[in-house]
Amino acid sequence: MRASVTAVEAARAGRRWLTVPLTLMVALALVLGLVLLAAVAVLLHRYSGESTPHYADDVSHFRYGSIGADRSSGLPYRVWKELPALFPEVFRPTLERGDGAYAAFGFLYERHADGTPYDLPIGISRRRVNGVELVWFNCAVCHAGTWRREGGERVIVDGMPSNNLDLHGFIRFLLAAANDDRLSPGPLLARLEASQGRFGLVERVLWRHVVLPRVRGELLLRHVRLDPLLAVQPPWAPGRVDTFNPYKLIQFSVPFSALDQAERIGTSDFPSIFLQRPREGMQLHWDGNNTSLHERNLSAAVGAGLDLRTATAADHAAIRRVARWLLDLRPPASPMRGAADAAAVARGREVYMRACASCHGHQDGERYVFEGGRLGRVEPIERIGTDRARLDSYTQEFLRQQRASLGFTRFTKTDGYANQPLDGLWLRGPYLHNGSVPTLADLLEPAEARLRAFLRGDDTLDEARGGFRSPPCTPGEPAPSGRFCFDTTHPGNGNAGHDYGTGLSRAEKDDLLAYLRTF
Numbered sequence: 001m002r003a004s005v006t007a008v009e010a011a012r013a014g015r016r017w018l019t020v021p022l023t024l025m026v027a028l029a030l031v032l033g034l035v036l037l038a039a040v041a042v043l044l045h046r047y048s049g050e051s052t053p054h055y056a057d058d059v060s061h062f063r064y065g066s067i068g069a070d071r072s073s074g075l076p077y078r079v080w081k082e083l084p085a086l087f088p089e090v091f092r093p094t095l096e097r098g099d100g101a102y103a104a105f106g107f108l109y110e111r112h113a114d115g116t117p118y119d120l121p122i123g124i125s126r127r128r129v130n131g132v133e134l135v136w137f138n139c140a141v142c143h144a145g146t147w148r149r150e151g152g153e154r155v156i157v158d159g160m161p162s163n164n165l166d167l168h169g170f171i172r173f174l175l176a177a178a179n180d181d182r183l184s185p186g187p188l189l190a191r192l193e194a195s196q197g198r199f200g201l202v203e204r205v206l207w208r209h210v211v212l213p214r215v216r217g218e219l220l221l222r223h224v225r226l227d228p229l230l231a232v233q234p235p236w237a238p239g240r241v242d243t244f245n246p247y248k249l250i251q252f253s254v255p256f257s258a259l260d261q262a263e264r265i266g267t268s269d270f271p272s273i274f275l276q277r278p279r280e281g282m283q284l285h286w287d288g289n290n291t292s293l294h295e296r297n298l299s300a301a302v303g304a305g306l307d308l309r310t311a312t313a314a315d316h317a318a319i320r321r322v323a324r325w326l327l328d329l330r331p332p333a334s335p336m337r338g339a340a341d342a343a344a345v346a347r348g349r350e351v352y353m354r355a356c357a358s359c360h361g362h363q364d365g366e367r368y369v370f371e372g373g374r375l376g377r378v379e380p381i382e383r384i385g386t387d388r389a390r391l392d393s394y395t396q397e398f399l400r401q402q403r404a405s406l407g408f409t410r411f412t413k414t415d416g417y418a419n420q421p422l423d424g425l426w427l428r429g430p431y432l433h434n435g436s437v438p439t440l441a442d443l444l445e446p447a448e449a450r451l452r453a454f455l456r457g458d459d460t461l462d463e464a465r466g467g468f469r470s471p472p473c474t475p476g477e478p479a480p481s482g483r484f485c486f487d488t489t490h491p492g493n494g495n496a497g498h499d500y501g502t503g504l505s506r507a508e509k510d511d512l513l514a515y516l517r518t519f
Contacts, residue, residue: 052066053066063110065125067314068314069301071134073218073305074127076134086177093481099117106169107164109121110156123165124136136304137304142303143159143272144157144159145162147461148459149460154459159274175230188212229264238456239430240270241270242393244398247302251302251405252405266392274424276293279376283376283414283418287378288414288417295411297322298406298408301314309406331423332424336517345514345518351515356501375421378417379417384497386432386433386497389491389492390433436486436488438451438465439465440516453485454470455480455485475489
C-alpha cells in the first residue's frame with residue numbers, strides 16, 4: 001500500500017526541483033569565473049612584466065646585453081626581422097652576399113661555425129616588455145669595430161670605435177620608413193603573419209590596435225623632431241655621430257627652430273673606451289665636459305636611446321656590469337709593433353717624450369702610461385685650433401636641461417677639447433675629434449697639406465702611415481660600395497688645428513711615426 005505524501009513533504013520536493021537549476025547555475029557561474037580568472041591571470045602574466053637574457057661572460061653581455069634603451073626606444077623584434085623583406089631595395093646587397101641584413105648600415109655580425117651570421121648584430125639587445133619582444137641599441141653599437149690586414153680576415157675588437165657603423169644612414173632609413181605605407185598597421189600585420197606565423201586572437205588585436213600603431217607613431221614623432229636637423233647637417237659618415245643635438249630634440253623636446261645656428265652641427269667620431277680606470281677624474285668626452293665615469297656612462301646610454309626621465313627605464317645593474325668590465329679592458333697590441341725598426345722607434349720615442357707626452361701620456365713597451373701634466377685636461381680652442389662645431393653644440397642651455405631633468409651634477413661647459421690618452425691609437429683612425437685627418441702621417445703635416453677629401457669605411461690597416469686605408473676621393477662622385485667620401489670643407493668637418501709636430505724634420509716625423517704605430 002503506497003504511503004501518502006504529506007503537504008510538508010510535497011513542499012520540500014517542490015523546493016528541491018526549484019533549487020537544482022539554481023545550484024547548477026551558481027556552479028556554472030563559479031566555473032566560468034574561475035576560467036575567466038585563469039584567463040586573466042594568463043594574459044596578465046603574458047602581457048605584463050619584463051625579462052631579458054642573461055649572459056654569463058662579460059664579452060657577450062657587452063655585445064648583446066640590454067641596458068634598458070629597448071624599453072624607451074625599442075622596435076618589436078618581429079618588425080626588426082621583417083624590415084629587410086619589406087624594403088629589399090635597401091637590404092638586398094648584404095643579403096645576396098650572405099651577410100647579416102643590417103650589415104647594409106655597417107652593423108657587425110658574429111658568425112656561427114657554419115659561417116651563417118648570428119640572428120642579431122653586435123650592439124643590439126633584446127628585452128620582453130609587456131609581452132612584446134623588443135630590440136635596440138646597447139653600448140657595443142658605438143664601441144665595437146673591426147680591422148684587417150690586406151687580404152686578411154676581419155677581426156672584431158670590443159672597445160674600439162665602431163668604424164663601420166653608418167648610424168646616420170640607419171636613422172634616415174627608419175624615419176623614411178615611418179611615412180611608407182609598408183609600415184601601416186594593417187598591411188604590416190598581414191606580412192608578419194604570412195612570414196612569421198599567425199598570431200593568437202588576443203595577440204592579433206593587441207598588435208593591430210596597440211603595438212603596430214605605437215611603433216609607427218613613435219617613428220613619425222621622431223621624424224618630425226629629427227628630420228629638420230638631419231636635413232641641414234652633412235651626412236655623418238661611417239664611424240661618426242652627432243652626440244647631443246638629437247638628445248636635445250628627442251629627450252627634451254626642444255624644437256629645431258630653437259637651436260642656435262652655431263649649435264646645429266656637432267658630429268664627431270665614436271671614441272674608444274679602453275682602460276677606463278685610469279681615466280676617472282680626467283675631463284671626459286671630446287670637449288672634457290664631465291669628470292665622472294658614472295655620469296658619462298649614463299649620458300652615453302641616453303644617447304643610445306635610454307630615457308632617464310623614467311625612473312625604471314635604465315637597467316643600472318647591466319650598465320654597472322659593463323662599466324666594471326671596461327675599467328681594465330686593454331686594447332689589443334698593435335700588429336705593427338713586432339715588425340717595427342727598433343732604432344727608429346727609440347728615436348721616435350725621444351721626439352714624442354719631448355713634444356707630446358705631457359698632453360697624451362706615452363707607450364712603454366706593452367704598457368700605456370697615463371702620466372702627463374696636461375693629460376685629460378682641456379686645451380682652449382684658441383690654442384688647439386681644431387674645428388669648433390662639436391664644442392659649440394654643447395651649450396649652457398643644454399647643460400641646464402641636463403641638470404634639471406636628468407639630475408646630472410658633474411657636467412660643465414668648457415672652452416676647448418680634452419687631451420686624450422692614446423692607448424690603442426692604431427685602432428682609432430681617422431684622427432682628431434671629428435675624424436677629419438685620415439692617418440697619423442697626415443696629422444704630422446700642416447693643414448694645407450692634409451687631404452681635402454678621403455674615403456672612410458675601409459677597415460684595412462694602413463701600416464705605413466698609421467690608421468686605416470683612406471685614399472683621396474672627389475666629392476660629388478660616386479664612392480665605391482661600402483665607402484663614403486668625407487669632405488673636410490663641409491661644416492663641422494674641418495681638418496685644421498693640432499699643428500703639433502708639423503714643424504719637425506722629415507727624419508723626425510718618420511721616427512715619430514714609427515713609435516706611434518706601436519701604441
